[in-house]
Amino acid sequence: MPRIFAYIQHKGGVVDDTAAELFAAARKIDAAATPTAVVTGWGADFDAVCQSLCGSFAEVWKITSEALAYPNAELVRQAVASVVPAGSILLVAHDHFGWDFSPGLSIKINAGFVSDILDIEGVAGNSVKLVRQEFGGQISTHVLCDISTGAVLNLRPGAFKPAEGAAAGGQVIEKPAPAFTAKRRYIETVVAESGDVDITKEKVLVSIGRGIGEKDNVAIAEELAEALGGAVSCSRPVVDAKWMEKSRQVGSSGKTVKPKVYMACGISGSFQHLAGLKGNPFIVAINKNPKAPIFRVADVGIVADMLEFMPVLTGKVQEEKSALVGKR
Amino acid sequence: MEILVCAKRVPDTSENEIQLNDAGNDIERDDLVYSINEPDNYAVEEALQMVERAGGTVTVATVGGEDDEEILRREMAMGAKNGVMISDEAFEGSDGKGIATILKAYVAKNHYDLILTGVQAEDGGAQVGGMLAAMLDYPFASLVTSIEVLDGGKLKISREIEGGNKEINEIDLPCVLSIQTGINEPRYVGMRGIRQVASVPIPTFGADDLGVDMAAVGAAGNKVKRVDYFVPPAGKGAEMLEGAPEEIADKLIVLLKAKGGLN
Numbered sequence: 001m002p003r004i005f006a007y008i009q010h011k012g013g014v015v016d017d018t019a020a021e022l023f024a025a026a027r028k029i030d031a032a033a034t035p036t037a038v039v040t041g042w043g044a045d046f047d048a049v050c051q052s053l054c055g056s057f058a059e060v061w062k063i064t065s066e067a068l069a070y071p072n073a074e075l076v077r078q079a080v081a082s083v084v085p086a087g088s089i090l091l092v093a094h095d096h097f098g099w100d101f102s103p104g105l106s107i108k109i110n111a112g113f114v115s116d117i118l119d120i121e122g123v124a125g126n127s128v129k130l131v132r133q134e135f136g137g138q139i140s141t142h143v144l145c146d147i148s149t150g151a152v153l154n155l156r157p158g159a160f161k162p163a164e165g166a167a168a169g170g171q172v173i174e175k176p177a178p179a180f181t182a183k184r185r186y187i188e189t190v191v192a193e194s195g196d197v198d199i200t201k202e203k204v205l206v207s208i209g210r211g212i213g214e215k216d217n218v219a220i221a222e223e224l225a226e227a228l229g230g231a232v233s234c235s236r237p238v239v240d241a242k243w244m245e246k247s248r249q250v251g252s253s254g255k256t257v258k259p260k261v262y263m264a265c266g267i268s269g270s271f272q273h274l275a276g277l278k279g280n281p282f283i284v285a286i287n288k289n290p291k292a293p294i295f296r297v298a299d300v301g302i303v304a305d306m307l308e309f310m311p312v313l314t315g316k317v318q319e320e321k322s323a324l325v326g327k328r
Numbered sequence: 329m330e331i332l333v334c335a336k337r338v339p340d341t342s343e344n345e346i347q348l349n350d351a352g353n354d355i356e357r358d359d360l361v362y363s364i365n366e367p368d369n370y371a372v373e374e375a376l377q378m379v380e381r382a383g384g385t386v387t388v389a390t391v392g393g394e395d396d397e398e399i400l401r402r403e404m405a406m407g408a409k410n411g412v413m414i415s416d417e418a419f420e421g422s423d424g425k426g427i428a429t430i431l432k433a434y435v436a437k438n439h440y441d442l443i444l445t446g447v448q449a450e451d452g453g454a455q456v457g458g459m460l461a462a463m464l465d466y467p468f469a470s471l472v473t474s475i476e477v478l479d480g481g482k483l484k485i486s487r488e489i490e491g492g493n494k495e496i497n498e499i500d501l502p503c504v505l506s507i508q509t510g511i512n513e514p515r516y517v518g519m520r521g522i523r524q525v526a527s528v529p530i531p532t533f534g535a536d537d538l539g540v541d542m543a544a545v546g547a548a549g550n551k552v553k554r555v556d557y558f559v560p561p562a563g564k565g566a567e568m569l570e571g572a573p574e575e576i577a578d579k580l581i582v583l584l585k586a587k588g589g590l591n
Contacts (some may be wrong), residue, residue, distance in 0.1 A: 071362040074467055081543075096489045099470045099506075100448075103458030105426070112551035113459070114422065116452050133560065134451045135339070137357060138346040142555040149551075154341060183467035187484075192492030204589050221441040228584070229591025239509035246492055251486050253471075261589030268341075281586040283567060284580065289345055293560070300583060301566030302576055309573055317590065 002147055003122065004035040005061075006086055006091045007101075008053060009071065014047035015052055016091070018155075020162030020295035022287045023056060025091055025155050027163060028120040029128060034058045034165065038084065040076050041071035042233025054170035065177035073100035074184040079107040082178040089128075094154035096323070102152045111150035114143055117281040118159045123147070136270050137293035156271060157252075195247025197231050203261045207250055210237040211266020211288065211306050218243055221265065224310050227317040233257065235267045250278040269294025286310075329384035329477070331375040332440040334431055335368040335403060336458070337396045338450040339360025348557055353510060353558060362371055364399040371507040373514040376407045385409040387440075391419060398490050398536070400530055402587035416534040421547030428459035429545055433538035435464060442483075443504045447471055454506070461504035469499055470506045477518050 008015060019037070026035035031196035037057040039050060042064055051058045062080045082089060086109065092098045094116045106113035118140075119131035127144040128151065134141060139205045144149050199205060206225040212218060218232065236245045237252060250257050251273040258279030267273060267285045274297060277283075285298035286306045295301045302309065339346065344363040348354075375386040388403040389412040390396050400411035414434055421467075422430065435443065445457035448468065454470070461468030469485055473494065476484040481501045486494040488508050499505075522571060543549055569576045584590050 010523070073470075096471055096487065096495075099454050100487070101459070104462035107459050107462035113455060114552055115454050124402070128557070132452070134557075135341050135346040135355070136452075137560065137578040138341070139348065140558050140560040144555055146554045147552040184469060184497050187496040187498060188495040190486070190496060192494075197511075204591060228589055230589075236509070240512065249492065254489060254492050256491070261584060261587050263589075267472070267479065282583075283466070284584075286591075291345055291347070292500055293341075293569075295566045296560065296563035298566035300580065301563075301568045302569070302580070304573065308461070309576070311582065312573040313577045316574070316581055317584075320581055320590070324338070 001030050001090050002034075002087050002150060004029060004033050004040050004089045004091065006035050006057075007080060007099055008037045008039050008043065009093060009095075010039065010046070010049040011040070013048045013178065015049055015091065016163070018095070018157050020056070020164050021157065021160040022091040022093065022155060023165060024151075024160045025117075025120055026162035028160070029123060033241055034076070035103045036061055038080055038090070039054065039063070040068040040079050041153060042066050050059045050172045052278070054172060055168070056164040058165065058170045060170060061203045062174045063177050064171050064174070065161065065180070065267065067180050068203065069176065070186045071097060072184065074264045075095060075107065075180050075182065077101055077105045078178050078180055081105060083175040084109060086110070087148075089147060092152065092154050094156050102154050106152040109150060112145045112147060112154050113152045113154075114145045115154040117153055117155045128153075128177070131154065138291060142305045158271075158275065193247055193295045195245050199231055199233045199248055200235075200255050202231045202257070202259050203259055204261045205233045205250070205257060205261075206230060207233040207235065208238055208265050208306070209235040209267030212238060212243065215241075215243040217307060220307060220310050222312045224263075224317070226316050227321070228261075230259070230261070235270075235273045264294050264298065265310065267294055268292045269297060279291060329378060329382050329441045330439060331373050331378065331384060331386050331444065332435065332438075333354045333368065333371045333388045333408070334402070334443065334445045334460075335372065335388050335390050335399055336365045336446075336449050337390065337399045338365045339391060341450065343517060347404065348559060352558065353556055362395075365446050365449045367448065367507055368447075368507050368513050369403070370410060370509050370511050371444040371446050372403045372406055372509055375442075376515075377512060378475065378477065379441075384441075387412055389414055389434060390420070391427050399539070401522055401525055402517055404525040404528060405517045411530040412526070413530050413532040414538070415532050416540075417540060418535050418546050420429070421550070422545045423457040423552045423573070424453050425459055425548040425551060426545040426549055428456045428463060430538070430540055431456070431460050433540040435460070436535060437538060441501045443502070445504070445506045447506045447508045457504050457506040457549045464502075467499050467503045468501060468505070469497060469503070471508045472505045472509050473508050475505070481568050487563040
């Protein structure tokens with residue numbers, strides 16, 4: 001069995017939530033695995049990160065350099081490639097860093113690469129058997145990755161139930177940083193604008209996807225949201241088409257929302273979108289496609305054309321509300 | 329600036345319901361509508377806008393077969409000067425690394441300042457651009473949402489990171505960037521435009537022309553193999569509301585009231 005490493009992300013002295021997920025994934029490859037953490041960074045915050053990782057990892061490989069103060073994937077890749085032994089399996093979170101970092105790393109260390117892994121079914125012979133999805137989550141696949149020269153495996157955040165090792169007293173082992181070639185240089189992070197409506201504070205969200213069809217139709221959703229006493233949010237394609245502002249986007253590259261009720265209208269339900277939905281809301285899905293992945297996570301599903309159904313619902317809600325007012 | 333965009337023809341998920349075939353070894357492909365992978369189309373638009381500002385040419389290449397020529401024509405109708413078909417029986421069934429190996433061989437025989445790919449394709453691999461960059465020893469950035477050309481052979485780019493925030497980087501040319509959707513508004517392509525480029529020759533290059541490392545390509549060279557397709561588990565499964573729209577709305581309102589969805 002190859003040695004298993006987990007590249008651990010951290011920010012502001014705090015270990016990323018995915019660390020325990022990578023640990024769990026290592027145990028799915030090999031139930032007896034004692035995975036080694038690999039971390040890069042700089043400064044006192046970073047030292048604290050290394051110490052806290054000793055709580056669950058038996059070994060923490062620490063690569064420190066001022067050049068690694070910000071996790072620039074181009075530099076982190078050089079650092080990790082220089083220390084990980086040939087033939088290892090390296091686990092990485094499939095987030096914006098993992099997208100940047102891992103495919104190139106697999107080439108540099110001559111290993112196999114698989115992205116966006118949802119589950120691991122174990123090792124047979126020279127291969128690890130993995131579960132992935134294609135077509136925006138409409139279809140699943142089993143994939144075999146040859147690990148005879150090692151593998152870089154990118155795991156979907158949230159897909160693995162977090163686990164921690166009982167390896168109290170793990171040790172930090174400092175590994176040398178290489179001489180870096182900095183062909184890409186981090187300048188700054190620009191924080192998202194907040195926009196006119198703060199969707200993170202709304203109790204009811206009428207969220208629209210590609211199915212809204214055109215910009216003029218956004219008004220149909222706004223009328224429903226107004227009747228329900230909520231606001232309109234959206235998925236990525238609506239922002240890409242410039243039909244709504246980026247500040248209204250729910251998802252891993254948008255806002256994280258925690259409404260009581262989430263009405264997903266014409267939203268297929270990609271994991272990037274669902275990653276922005278927290279607090280276990282009551283999810284109502286309206287979609288023309290009965291096979292849309294959103295129906296697998298929704299509480300209530302309606303197979304319908306959102307453009308036809310929303311006005312009907314808006315009318316009924318308005319009737320209901322005026323009846324309530326009448327009773328008072 | 330000489331720009332290469334690597335593009336792929338894929339089943340269009342906005343036009344198709346993706347289903348398993350009867351044997352369970354593939355998706356049902358008979359009635360699928362294919363189009364250019366959406367992020368690749370954004371990449372071509374970005375390349376065209378860069379060339380309009382700074383001069384140069386845009387070349388669109390695909391690794392595929394006869395059926396894939398339609399996306400090259402489409403992108404040429406958008407304004408790409410050259411289309412390139414990279415095709416060989418030996419390439420069939422290549423995994424991501426195999427495709428990157430083939431593209432690397434093509435790039436090594438040509439000169440490009442900038443190589444763009446879409447951020448990911450229908451399989452969500454998000455891998456060929458990063459692998460190609462590593463093979464060429466070029467710098468790479470993924471999830472790119474804006475590009476500005478700076479003096480001195482470099483670009484200022486922004487990347488999409490968590491929470492709608494952006495990471496700003498400077499990157500040296502030549503480089504490989506994977507382009508996120510929404511970076512621009514791709515221009516419309518009409519049938520007339522496609523007819524106008526219908527007779528423009530598209531050169532085809534095979535394994536021998538490019539000197540491809542055959543050990544890493546084709547199904548036999550794969551490190552990663554798809555075993556099967558299957559229907560994802562149902563999850564908790566939604567309670568489906570059925571009936572006429574008015575009936576469904578009535579049922580839904582009862583539920584919404586109970587869950588705090590009527591304020």
